[in-house]
Amino acid sequence: MKKIELNDVSVSYIVGDFSNVGLKDIIIQKIKGTYKQKEFQALNDISFSIDEGELLGIIGTNGAGKSTLCKVISGIMRPTKGTMAVRGSIASLLELGTGFDGELTVKENTFLRGAMLGYTRDFMNQTYESIIDFAELKEFEDRKFAHLSSGMKSRLAFSIACLVKPEILILDEVLSVGDGAFRQKSEKKMLEIIKGGATTLLVSHSLAQIRRMATKVLWIEKGKQIDFGETKEICDKYAEFLNKK
Amino acid sequence: MTENIFNRMKKYRFLFEELVKRDFKKKYKRTILGMLWSLVSPMMQLLVMSIVFTHFFGRDKPHYTIYLFAGNLTYAFFKDSTTGGMHSLMQNANIITKINLPKYMFLLSKNVASVINYVLTLIIFFLFALVDGIDFHFSFFMLIYPIVCLILFNIGCGFILSALFVLFKDIQYLYDIFTLMLMYMSAIFYYTDTYSPQVQKLFYLNPLYTYITYFRQIVIYGIIPNWKVHALCLVYAVIALTVGALIYRKYNYKFMYYM
Numbered sequence: 001m002k003k004i005e006l007n008d009v010s011v012s013y014i015v016g017d018f019s020n021v022g023l024k025d026i027i028i029q030k031i032k033g034t035y036k037q038k039e040f041q042a043l044n045d046i047s048f049s050i051d052e053g054e055l056l057g058i059i060g061t062n063g064a065g066k067s068t069l070c071k072v073i074s075g076i077m078r079p080t081k082g083t084m085a086v087r088g089s090i091a092s093l094l095e096l097g098t099g100f101d102g103e104l105t106v107k108e109n110t111f112l113r114g115a116m117l118g119y120t121r122d123f124m125n126q127t128y129e130s131i132i133d134f135a136e137l138k139e140f141e142d143r144k145f146a147h148l149s150s151g152m153k154s155r156l157a158f159s160i161a162c163l164v165k166p167e168i169l170i171l172d173e174v175l176s177v178g179d180g181a182f183r184q185k186s187e188k189k190m191l192e193i194i195k196g197g198a199t200t201l202l203v204s205h206s207l208a209q210i211r212r213m214a215t216k217v218l219w220i221e222k223g224k225q226i227d228f229g230e231t232k233e234i235c236d237k238y239a240e241f242l243n244k245k
Numbered sequence: 246m247t248e249n250i251f252n253r254m255k256k257y258r259f260l261f262e263e264l265v266k267r268d269f270k271k272k273y274k275r276t277i278l279g280m281l282w283s284l285v286s287p288m289m290q291l292l293v294m295s296i297v298f299t300h301f302f303g304r305d306k307p308h309y310t311i312y313l314f315a316g317n318l319t320y321a322f323f324k325d326s327t328t329g330g331m332h333s334l335m336q337n338a339n340i341i342t343k344i345n346l347p348k349y350m351f352l353l354s355k356n357v358a359s360v361i362n363y364v365l366t367l368i369i370f371f372l373f374a375l376v377d378g379i380d381f382h383f384s385f386f387m388l389i390y391p392i393v394c395l396i397l398f399n400i401g402c403g404f405i406l407s408a409l410f411v412l413f414k415d416i417q418y419l420y421d422i423f424t425l426m427l428m429y430m431s432a433i434f435y436y437t438d439t440y441s442p443q444v445q446k447l448f449y450l451n452p453l454y455t456y457i458t459y460f461r462q463i464v465i466y467g468i469i470p471n472w473k474v475h476a477l478c479l480v481y482a483v484i485a486l487t488v489g490a491l492i493y494r495k496y497n498y499k500f501m502y503y504m
Binding site: 013014015071074075076077078090092094095098099101103104108111112115116117118119120121124 | 256259260262263264266267270271274339340341342343344345346498499501502503
């Protein structure tokens, strides 16, 4: 069965709010009936489907709409057009640092972030020690989160996130965190999860990583789907495209 | 959407508890008095108000301080809860745009902190009432009714305000002015019996006045308000909640375009 299926999915953002247009203008335009919200087409007719256990690499230059696509699949945004079917529990790691609060301690933050990722309290009580060990932050657990270095922050974030056992995993450029040693450790850990049978969406700017890991590739550019298919073929095309630029 | 509300509550209970803890801890972080502030500040306010106003009004009225306290207590809770509620979406914008969570959780967790605050002030209020020689009777339990209505009313207003605030940032300044006006219109420190009966009825158009009156009638005068006041308390809460819920439903996925 197809785990993720998208048919002609489009997303248009509303850009600008009342302060940009001005309340007076909006009222006048509304009365005249000429009021129209400015829209930005972030995604345009994206269609693809992937099977269980596959790893889809999503590539494209900055602002191509990769993150928007991840948001749509995670259910944070809704497609304005088209249909979509996502089957199974989703864990989406769009940004590892989301939900942390600088004022709280490392320990408090771990629980808060865990709760946001949908873990239960029992689960967090059981795994807290292993999280903090994996992040190598045992002696910092009662420090304020804001006092950690940025490397430490992402280490903690990654350690909490990598406990997930989802059916669908969405990774938006989160695979390279921390220093060299930790990076290796984290990639290994992520691979374990992926190999465990999760259907994965991976957004990455590292073409080497995509070539190494992806079973299918989706290439989007300015919201439009350029190509979808076999890894090698599309990566070659994309590399050529980048060279020409 | 097929999940029923109980499953959802179970699913998000842990997150809700953690959010409440976060909001509460953040509120008093790095203060020496900590939670005591939620008692000190309404008491100081009360002290100032009662010194000032006993010189202008109510010197001949019995239990004027309690009258004042009942009004100010309700008003302060309303303001605290709705102002907090107004900012609840925007303050959590970075979470809302990155993780798929029910958005009302942020408002509700904020409200829990306000309610705790309110309950603490209520305790002080009853101590004051005791000292002031108010007779405690069983009808005091009736107060649960307007309190519950007020909490729901505040949540509803919080929904509406937080949605407006996402779309229209000027609302925070407008709302400050509005609450100030509301304070003067809620008969917190003056009596309405100098007005004609018609005008007195008009006061009931103000939800806050309705809740305050309920309180005063029970505590100071020992009367249980008539059914109309009961109905009004409920109607205001239901209206606010319904409008708020409808807005959230309609704009649930549109909020983030403005965040």
